[in-house]
Amino acid sequence: MALTLVLNDFSGPLDLLWHLIRTNEVDIYDIPIAEITSQYLEYLHQMQHSRLDVAGDYFVMAASLMALKSQMLLPQPETDDEDLPEDYEDPRAGLVAQLLTYQVYQEAAAQLRTRETARAQSYAKPETLPGADVKVPMRPGSVKLNELTAAMMAVLQRQLATRETIAHIEGEPISVEKRITEILAQLSKVGTCQFETLVAVKSVEGIVTTFMALLTLMKSDQIICQQDASFDPIIVTKKEAA
Numbered sequence: 195m196a197l198t199l200v201l202n203d204f205s206g207p208l209d210l211l212w213h214l215i216r217t218n219e220v221d222i223y224d225i226p227i228a229e230i231t232s233q234y235l236e237y238l239h240q241m242q243h244s245r246l247d248v249a250g251d252y253f254v255m256a257a258s259l260m261a262l263k264s265q266m267l268l269p270q271p272e273t274d275d276e277d278l279p280e281d282y283e284d285p286r287a288g289l290v291a292q293l294l295t296y297q298v299y300q301e302a303a304a305q306l307r308t309r310e311t312a313r314a315q316s317y318a319k320p321e322t323l324p325g326a327d328v329k330v331p332m333r334p335g336s337v338k339l340n341e342l343t344a345a346m347m348a349v350l351q352r353q354l355a356t357r358e359t360i361a362h363i364e365g366e367p368i369s370v371e372k373r374i375t376e377i378l379a380q381l382s383k384v385g386t387c388q389f390e391t392l393v394a395v396k397s398v399e400g401i402v403t404t405f406m407a408l409l410t411l412m413k414s415d416q417i418i419c420q421q422d423a424s425f426d427p428i429i430v431t432k433k434e435a436a
Contacts, residue, residue, distance in 0.1 A: 207255035208296045210237060215293070222293055225286055227266045231259040262286060337419040337428055342389070345428055346405045349393050368400060373407035381417065381432035389419065389428035 204210045214233050220226060235256060265285040284290075381387060393404045408430070411417040418431045 207252045208292060210234065210252070211255065211259075212293060212296060212300070222290060222297075225289070227259065227262045227286060231256075231263045234259055258289070262289065337421050341421065342405075342408070342419065342428065345389050346393060346401065349390055350398065350401050368403055370403055370406050370410060373403050374411060377404070377407055377411065378416070378432065381430065386429050386431045389430055392430060 204213065211230070211234065214230055214237075215222060215225065218226075218230070218233075220230075238252060238256060262285055377392060380392070389408075392408065393401050395401055395404060408417070408419070412419060416433055418433055419428055420431065421428050
């Protein structure tokens with residue numbers, strides 16, 4: 195079968211071989227090695243005649259095809275497939291495996307190119323952040339961080355003013371995690387509680403730990419701190435699970 199090849203840029207010998215198999219429309223599991231080898235060598239001659247550089251791996255593939263052609267020309271026993279020995283292996287099996295693997299990569303590459311083309315037609319809005327001078331409205335009754343800090347400082351000053359100066363043994367410090375558990379348990383019983391009541395502990399360390407626990411609970415959206423008006427008591431409420 196005569197075949198006219200256009201000198202395209204193939205990515206390698208398997209790419210050329212795959213092109214020949216598709217052009218001849220042959221079964222990849224039953225490759226006519228003699229015919230494909232002749233066409234492959236003819237293509238290399240065309241490239242050399244046009245003074246195109248041919249990579250060494252193309253000649254390695256040519257040598258492999260010629261070796262396969264020689265094996266296929268040897269007399270074969272006239273037996274059915276069922277009568278073939280169990281250890282019999284088609285000389286073309288290795289080449290077929292390479293071509294099947296190459297086909298998988300080619301299909302994957304085609305899918306990636308399709309996705310790349312589709313993505314190139316999309317436009318993603320760049321991330322934008324509000325400026326530092328933008329004022330975000332808060333929900334009525336919401337308590338600002340500076341108001342919570344001021345309330346804690348007031349409790350802390352009262353604690354320092356009434357603190358006994360006599361020596362005493364310090365108790366075991368309470369962790370933020372433990373204080374969180376205690377606050378949630380207390381709110382579960384009473385529902386709501388004043389901020390000053392929660393931070394009214396005996397030590398400065400306890401006040402700071404409680405304040406950190408409250409901030410953690412607010413950040414995790416487990417409690418709400420509200421204030422009806424300026425300078426009114428801050429009310430802490432446990433949020434119900436959704």
